[in-house]
Amino acid sequence: MPRKPYRAPAHWYDAENARHDVLQQDVPFFLGQLPLKKQSILELACGTGRAAIPLAQEGHRVVGTDYAPEMIDLAVRRRDAAGLTNKQLSLAVGDMLDLDLGQTFDWVCVFFNTLCNFTSLELQDRVFATVVRHLKPGKNGKGGRFYTDLFNPDPGLWAESEVTARDPYIFRSPDDGRTIYFSTDVMRSSEPQVQHVIHRYEWFDDKGKRKRATHEFDMTSIYPRELQLLAERHGLVVEAMWGNYDGSPVTPDSPRIIARCCRK
Numbered sequence: 001m002p003r004k005p006y007r008a009p010a011h012w013y014d015a016e017n018a019r020h021d022v023l024q025q026d027v028p029f030f031l032g033q034l035p036l037k038k039q040s041i042l043e044l045a046c047g048t049g050r051a052a053i054p055l056a057q058e059g060h061r062v063v064g065t066d067y068a069p070e071m072i073d074l075a076v077r078r079r080d081a082a083g084l085t086n087k088q089l090s091l092a093v094g095d096m097l098d099l100d101l102g103q104t105f106d107w108v109c110v111f112f113n114t115l116c117n118f119t120s121l122e123l124q125d126r127v128f129a130t131v132v133r134h135l136k137p138g139k140n141g142k143g144g145r146f147y148t149d150l151f152n153p154d155p156g157l158w159a160e161s162e163v164t165a166r167d168p169y170i171f172r173s174p175d176d177g178r179t180i181y182f183s184t185d186v187m188r189s190s191e192p193q194v195q196h197v198i199h200r201y202e203w204f205d206d207k208g209k210r211k212r213a214t215h216e217f218d219m220t221s222i223y224p225r226e227l228q229l230l231a232e233r234h235g236l237v238v239e240a241m242w243g244n245y246d247g248s249p250v251t252p253d254s255p256r257i258i259a260r261c262c263r264k
């Protein structure tokens, strides 16, 4: 089965994800990692600018890229509304599988589970090559740093061949105020360690007619040791790894894997 990449409906993205506590905690935790001196930061897969905007508002020089032009359009509108300039936050369409901006940064970041969208070792290698290409040179912790934040796989969920209507949720569509009924199906794919995810959206139009849309994508799990091996395979070392935003270490029950890597 061909890989189904993540391509969410951009106009619903922020409203759809507002329920996740992670999104209130990940940016402040990352900011806590930064030195006092203002940093240059590349955020790969920046989406609607959810993280890139507050990072730029803190005075860091931020570049955000995403392969979905509709996400970048929204991010540009949100940046402009926040009064940030293109110099403070530059946004561009770019695929993190082969991005080459021709510049290096103090930090390259991938937030909110996005690393799990790359479902094969070949794709993960391409993402890590992009990360390393954009990190400032320097050995033994002197160069740029890679920071990522993803879910710690729940073996119970991964053991099921199919879970339907998981985490039902209601949100309001920002464009027309409609109520959208949202739920998730997760099923095992034919690929090893890959799950097929279906986000289901349902709403009623002006005539009371039920409407439906879906967003389907594939997702892999990455365990802490796999992340460490991936980093090492690309000349990085994991300097620090946490299991949650209270700074606790990763355990089998931690919700997150948050890692900061430097060049070897």
Ligand SMILES: C[S@@+](CC[C@H](N)C(=O)[O-])C[C@H]1O[C@@H](n2cnc3c(N)ncnc32)[C@H](O)[C@@H]1O
Binding pocket: 005, 006, 007, 008, 044, 045, 046, 047, 048, 049, 050, 051, 065, 066, 067, 068, 071, 094, 095, 096, 097, 110, 111, 112, 113, 114, 117
């Ligand atoms: C879960 S969202 C995260 C968005 C944002 N980083 C955040 O934290 O809100 C995943 C994002 O990855 C982007 N994406 C997926 N594959 C990509 C690729 N190959 N290159 C660039 N962006 C990609 C999607 O368009 C989407 O905006």
